[in-house]
Amino acid sequence: MKKLRQYPSYVDSKVEWLRNIPSHWEVVKSKRIFIESSIKGFPDEELLAATQTKGVIPKSLYENTTVTATKNFETLKLVEMGDFVISLRSFQGGIEYAHYRGIISPAYTILKPQEEVTPKYYRYLLKSKRYISGLTLLVTGIREGQNIDTSKFKDSYLPLPPKEEQTNIANFLDYKTEKINRFIKKKKHLIKLLKEQKAAIINQAVTKGLNQNIAMKESGIEWLGEIPNHWKLDKLSRLLKPKGLIRGPFGSALKTSFFVKKGYKVYEQKNAIYKDLTLGDSYIDSEKFEELKRFEVKLNDFLMSCSGTIGELHQVKGDFKKGIINQAMMIMRMKKIIHPDFFIWLFRSEYIKTTILDSSKGSAMKNLVGINEFKAVKIPVLPLDEQKEIVSHLEYETEKVNKTISTIQKEITLVEEYKKALIAEAVTGKIDVRDFHVPLENKRQLKGAEATVN
Numbered sequence: 001m002k003k004l005r006q007y008p009s010y011v012d013s014k015v016e017w018l019r020n021i022p023s024h025w026e027v028v029k030s031k032r033i034f035i036e037s038s039i040k041g042f043p044d045e046e047l048l049a050a051t052q053t054k055g056v057i058p059k060s061l062y063e064n065t066t067v068t069a070t071k072n073f074e075t076l077k078l079v080e081m082g083d084f085v086i087s088l089r090s091f092q093g094g095i096e097y098a099h100y101r102g103i104i105s106p107a108y109t110i111l112k113p114q115e116e117v118t119p120k121y122y123r124y125l126l127k128s129k130r131y132i133s134g135l136t137l138l139v140t141g142i143r144e145g146q147n148i149d150t151s152k153f154k155d156s157y158l159p160l161p162p163k164e165e166q167t168n169i170a171n172f173l174d175y176k177t178e179k180i181n182r183f184i185k186k187k188k189h190l191i192k193l194l195k196e197q198k199a200a201i202i203n204q205a206v207t208k209g210l211n212q213n214i215a216m217k218e219s220g221i222e223w224l225g226e227i228p229n230h231w232k233l234d235k236l237s238r239l240l241k242p243k244g245l246i247r248g249p250f251g252s253a254l255k256t257s258f259f260v261k262k263g264y265k266v267y268e269q270k271n272a273i274y275k276d277l278t279l280g281d282s283y284i285d286s287e288k289f290e291e292l293k294r295f296e297v298k299l300n301d302f303l304m305s306c307s308g309t310i311g312e313l314h315q316v317k318g319d320f321k322k323g324i325i326n327q328a329m330m331i332m333r334m335k336k337i338i339h340p341d342f343f344i345w346l347f348r349s350e351y352i353k354t355t356i357l358d359s360s361k362g363s364a365m366k367n368l369v370g371i372n373e374f375k376a377v378k379i380p381v382l383p384l385d386e387q388k389e390i391v392s393h394l395e396y397e398t399e400k401v402n403k404t405i406s407t408i409q410k411e412i413t414l415v416e417e418y419k420k421a422l423i424a425e426a427v428t429g430k431i432d433v434r435d436f437h438v439p440l441e442n443k444r445q446l447k448g449a450e451a452t453v454n
Contacts, residue, residue, distance in 0.1 A: 004431040015157045017134030022429040025161045031154040033122070034084065034111035043073035048102035050085045052093025058100055076103035077110055082119040084111040084126065086148050094132050095148070097123040109150045121166035124173050125158070125427040129420050159427075165434060169426050172433040180419045187412050191405050198401045203349045205390045206342070207380065221378055223354050231382045237375035244333035247306070247371060248325045249295055254284075264289040265323030267297055269305040272314045272329065277321070284324070295324040295331070302332040302343065306368045311356055313347045315340050330368075338379070342387035345394050346379070 007022040015027060047059040054061070056079060079085065083098040086109040095111070097119070104110070113119045125131055138156055140149040161169070208216075209228045216226040219233060227233070237245070248254075254266070259282050266282040284292070297303065297316055305312040307328040325331055334343060346352055355377050358367045368374065425431045 004425075004433070007429060007432045010429075013157070013159065015134075017130050018157070018159060018428055020429075021159055022161070022432075025159050025429055027157050028160045029154065030156050030158050032114070033117055033158055033160060034113055034154075036150070036154075037077070037083065037110045037112040038106075039078040040076065040106075041074055042078045042103055043076070045078065046100070046102040047073075047076075048079055048098070048100060048104045050087035050096045050104065050108060052087070052096070054099075055096045056083075056085050056098035056100065056102075056104065058102060073103060075106055077106055077108065078102075079104050079110055080112070082113065084113070084119075084122070085109065086111065086150060086153065094135065095126040095153075097126075116160070116163055118163055118166035118170055120170040120174070121161070121427065122158075124170060124423050128424045128427050130424045130428055159429065161429065168434055168436060171438055172436045173423055173426055175436075175438050176422060177419055180415055184412055184415060187408050187415075191408055194401050194405050194408075198398050199348075199350060201397050201401070202345060202394060203351060205394050206346045206349045207351050209382070209386065210390060210393055219378075223351050224378070227380060228382070231380050233378040234381050235375065236377045236379050239335055239338055239379055239381070240375075241333040241335055244331075245371075245375060246295060246325070246331040248327040248329045249292055251327050253292065254288075254324075254326060256282075258284055258288050260285050265321040267303060267323055267325045267329060269307065269309065269312075269326075269328045272303045272305045273309050273312045275314045277314075277316065282326075289322075289324065292324050297323055297325060297331065298333075300333070300340070302334065302340075304330040304332060304347075306330050308366075310366060310368050311347055311353055313344050315344065337381065337384070339384055339387040339391065341391040345391060352377070 009023040010020040011023045013019060013021045013027045018027070021027065048056050049059045049061075050056045079098045079100075079102055081098055081101050085096045085098060085104065087093070087096050113122065135148065138148050138152040140147060140152070207224055207227065209231070211228070215229040217229045219225060219227045221233070224233075259266070261283065263283040263285045265280070266284060267277070268280050268282065270279050271277050289296075297320070299316055299320075301316045303314050303316065303325065305328065334340070356369055356374060358369050426433060
């Protein structure tokens with residue numbers, strides 16, 4: 001940013017979020033830049049959705065967005081590519097840019113740019129962090145119900161650079177953000193590869209051991225393949241203590257209506273997923289605890305998530321609150337022939353993940369296999385000393401990968417912040433890009449990237 005020059009002279013815009021602007025720019029009311037449009041009667045157009053992350057796009061590209069409950073498409077409003085939409089939740093995300101022509105719910109306000117406007121300049125401006133910071137002055141309603149007040153928006157002030165300059169700023173930002181986005185995409189792909197590498201390291205260690213030259217034998221299990229000759233395979237049920245597998249209570253046995261402010265803690269999936277027993281504030285009284293005492297959490301128990309995010313394991317250690325598990329959890333109590341840390345690493349392996357997931361056709365969401373199938377899962381049994389060696393190896397190797405991932409994630413965060421700052425500085429005139437020209441070799445690439453601003 002420091003290498004980019006400023007304009008020769010500035011004036012006070014008298015708009016708090018905008019601050020000083022180039023002296024030849026205008027500051028005008030939004031209703032001079034946009035006029036409200038409410039054209040109806042185009043039922044054959046494609047249904048559009050307004051989202052805070054992708055703008056105004058075809059409903060088919062954003063399945064989770066509910067656009068309208070009406071079946072009378074004649075009442076829906078026509079949106080043209082390049083229009084802007086004040087969506088139902090615009091307070092948090094700003095004003096959305098239409099990337100397509102189509103129809104949208106009459107609950108949305110459609111804003112059509114005037115002749116003196118380059119739409120893609122305002123696409124950047126209205127999503128810039130400076131403009132978003134000023135949206136609190138334009139909202140109506142309270143809390144979650146806050147939306148941009150259209151009348152307040154029309155009377156609010158926006159910068160109006162000369163049209164040619166608007167186009168130049170937009171072209172500059174298209175070029176710069178496209179380069180930044182490609183950098184981020186590559187870094188995210190690298191993170192994906194590193195995570196795959198980490199998964200492979202884990203799976204290799206807990207299913208094949210560390211000695212690549214050791215004699216191997218067939219396990220007889222498709223997902224496991226060969227294992228070291230001196231390893232055994234045993235059913236999980238044989239490695240559990242007596243009554244050492246406890247699935248959480250049925251839903252009717254533990255309802256939210258039973259919860260109290262203080263008492264015995266109810267442990268949830270997030271305790272296993274995030275490896276933190278302090279999370280959650282659901283409690284039951286002593287009477288309900290005694291009724292459900294067979295689901296009590298004890299020291300050294302393994303807590304496992306059983307719904308949605310399946311197979312996340314956490315061992316109960318140190319200080320913890322007396323309590324029980326809920327319906328989406330499972331307790332496992334293991335014999336000492338399995339090292340606790342090795343058992344946790346084993347459950348992070350692809351072998352276990354694949355084995356304990358219900359792969360029944362037609363399942364909308366992954367579920368845990370039936371309890372009998374779960375008990376029958378074959379677990380590698382190997383000398384404790386070897387288990388400890390594998391644990392040490394995995395702690396060292398995965399920590400190296402995690403540090404690399406963390407470094408890359410920090411790079412992405414810094415670059416994303418730079419992109420936001422660059423956009424904010426360019427659209428508010430804090431940097432002068434009038435002499436910028438897109439390099440010839442990049443013009444073709446920009447045509448494909450022009451419709452998307454991340």
